[in-house]
Amino acid sequence: MRGYEGVAPGGSDELHYVSVDGSMYFTREEGRKGTKLGRIYKHDDLMEVSKGRCELQGPTHVAHLGSSRDLLPKMEYHIENIRDRVFVSDGARWIWNWVEGAYPDSVQVVELFHAKEHPCEFARGHFKGQQQRERWVALQSETMLERGISP
Helix, strand or coil: CCCCCCCCCCCCCCCCCEEEEEEEEEEEECEEEEEEEEEEHHHHEEEEEEEEEECCCCEEEEEECCHHHHHHHHHHHHCCCCCCEEEEEEHHHHHHHHHHCCCCCEEEEEEEHHHHHHHHHHHHHHHHCHHHHHHHHHHHHHHHHHHCCCC
């Protein structure tokens, strides 16, 4: 697997994407446990495998079984010498706090799936008909894709 350990202290000017997420899983012995995962890649790592379908080739993955406090130094090891970063995440506060504190000039993007959660929740309470809800959510999703959203 290709890694970014080779990014020299002088830094890389190439744009890199950094995705971070957390998950929970259940163990018989200890109950619920948390795990955190990060992925670092460049646009050139996306390879088109068929029309409209791409595959990510050779990203760097960083994983940690436990808290985010222990994952973040591992992530920083891989991205500290990269100048241009785009963070893509679900909008979890622990991720945005880290990005805003450590990399305030970076671009932050909320994944569309998670960004759509709020309009979907609103539509369930506001529109009675399913078709009306779906049309409204589709319009909001299109607007987010075309214009973006601001905090």
